[in-house]
Amino acid sequence: MPRFPLRALFWRGALFAVLWWILAGGRADSWGVGLVSVALALAASLALLPPRGNLPSWRGLAEYLAFFLAQSVRGGVQVAGMALRPRLDLHPGVLEIMLRLPDGAGRVVLANTLNLLPGTLSVGLEGARLRLHVLDTRRPVAEEVRVAERHVARMFGLRLAA
Template sequence: MHLQTVFAHPRAVLIRTAGFALVWLVLVGPDPASWIVGGPFVIAATLASLRLSEPRKRNLSLPSLARFIPYFLRESLRGGLDVAARVLLPRLRVQPGNQDYRINLTSSEARLVFIDSISLLPGTLSADLRGDHVTVHALDVRTEVVGDLMTLERHVAAIFGESPAPRPDQTTAHRSPARPLEQPARPEDHS
């Protein structure tokens, strides 16, 4: 990293410095004397982060992010209530299974937010990722998992300024029964 990076990206430097200073403040507390040690560490952490991950232009949409927050909270609550109801009310049937879903997002940041957010949907969690396909485990594959995934992907795409349109060359999803966990082979007892 050259000094040019620091001057070329003042906003990134400011945001990262503020972030590391906040972490220091949370860890150590408001003691002004702690900044004798904390100041150099905050500067070193900022410079190291700039060297490891050079700032780049991101097309984040703050209005879309603002719309995502209530959606995220609502779906998290809905997911928690759904799982709690299935545990507390045994008459609610489950039909576990996996859904393979083709991700249409292109940026690594958008894909990461999408994958990490899947678990907020009722009765789902991301189980595997291979290329553009994520395997989503669902407590009940009879529910509208694919529709929920498409809605989530549209929200994430809007945040990152991407088009959520599915690619025409691939199907969006297919269902499969839950695969049992593989048991490790046990060594033979030779005694």
């Protein structure tokens, strides 16, 4: 860590303060406990997830959220349709894929994101190797995983391996 991460400190503190304001329902008389809670949350976050210098990009975050929302709707509609078909038409299978994201939080976020996207469920993550359960092997799942991977990389400002 070359310098004290003031920017990360500021943004995390702001985030926790907003969270407290939401939890307290906007009441002004709760800030005594609130400030202590925000300070403790800040200390815990610095200990558990030390800042690495680069902040998530706002634009990447917005694009990721838009992608995530659209895909969640698709995923929910797809699986609801499959469940309600008079005759089940499932073609599940297992797919292993080598991630191009660097080691760290990005891979975990991707594995978790895929659990909520259409037709993918993370079963194992060892190093860069992600094992997925796929609901319908006839669909181009690997390409969709790559798209999700690019979104996660852009949000965290990470470089994908070639």
